[in-house]
Amino acid sequence: MPFVLKAVPQFEEHVHKFLAPSLHFQLGMEHVKGEIAGMAQKLGISRKASDGAVEAAYATQREFQRRLLEAGERAMARLEETGEPGLILAGRGYNIYDRGINCDIPRKLRNQYGANVIPLDFLVTGKESIAGLHDNMYWASGRKILEAARRSAASENLHLIYISNFKCGPDSYIKYFTRQAAGTPLLVLQFDGHGNDAGYMTRCEAYLDSKGILRCYSSNGETKPKAMPATAS
Template sequence: MVGLPLCMSTYDWAPFWLATFRSLGLRVLLSEPTRNDVIRLGTESTVSEPCFPVVISHGHVRSLLDKGVDFVFIPNNIAAPGDPQKRPSFFCPWHQTLPFVARSAPFIFEHRLKLIAPTLWYNHGTAVLAASLRESFGAAGLRWSTARLTRAVSEGFEALSAFRAVLRDAGLRALAMLDESGEHGVVLLGRPYNMYDGGTNLEIATKLREYYGANVVPMDFIEVSPADEARYDAQFYWSYGSKILATAAFTRQRPNLHLIYLTNFNCGPDSYVKHYVAEASGRPFLALQVDGHNNDAGLLTRCEAYLDSKGVLR
């Protein structure tokens, strides 16, 4: 059985990996959502001072090892999909180094041979991805033909594309409802592991809806302008950063949409990207920084003040 930690890029790429592994006949165990026990395991295992999502990642790896999985899949993500002839759009340094850091961490080091960590350049295409997977899984004693791996990766991309299409369709319906009703909406910006991990963000999206009646639309549900996407992708080094800014630009001509940027303490790329959000959107926005504290009072106070300043507090 292969364990898949529910952290970092898994929040974005889970449909891809689940379909790929299913095609290969692998049994997959997805780690449970982030809770205090996972955070505790991660805190015990980190020896440096990484960002909170990386701390959590260590906890998810340990929780899977504690469940007795045969292997834990923790990819070394380098560059996002794109034109291989153009400058790559990179994942952050912690994505690129997480497998090596985790492998050396206390309580994980003794299980280091169970970690499968292929180096992945998604922009180099299916054949290169399949070759990288073949090498990494082969070292763990799991072997398939190149043809089967290539087919599995292709099925993974098909599943990911279908999943993202469902999100965009739901987003189009949500935005149409806001336009028809004249109501305001809150667009969540951020990296997927900050937006969708309730253990990280203290379920802020749910609370925005339940406490303040906000109509929340995460950025992955919005189909941005291809021109904006291409422009920011060309200008920015980081994959998630270009998506964040393209979504911010989408809201420029939509005065009924307001922005809340979920980030985390100690995020180098976000510390740079967030300075351009107001320029891209043409309006002020709220930045919420999560850092492992489990008291939501500070976050909710800021949300309430922001919504009130926009005249949409209920």
């Protein structure tokens, strides 16, 4: 992090060269433009060019999110059509998408068990109320996780896996309300960067079996379960 590097004695004479704008995305695009413009000026980049870059970045992000949600809608529609079970993968982005942190468990659930894994960001959020669970959830990710838990509770075919990391203060708080929102037992996997996948996969198998999903996937007698096309895995 920039403030850590600035405290390194060897970097003291180079502190003025650090490019570390403070971006508060909740304040909107104009705020981001202003912060980026100040940094860009040090690099000899005009305000017009930096503003254009910010606008292009926002547009690209919107398109990316649109494609995620479309894939999620297709996956959910397929599950409803076929009656197959699905696993909603909840947690913070750096936990559920980083293969190094989570031992690539989501992909292994897909490849080894044919599980229909749907990550949190593939679900439409912000439309369901979490009133009654927590009326003042501070973290945006917490609100999304609670919405996902409520969505899993509303369907017999949806089940929740919560991926967390060791000593995460927000997660230790959010998990309490997530259990209430889910209504049924969920699987919490906590990673610390030191374990391998053996113990985690054993817990996943036990969870799938307790939910009746493991039996569902292997009921056709095939050594490799027939799985849904990878629309959102």
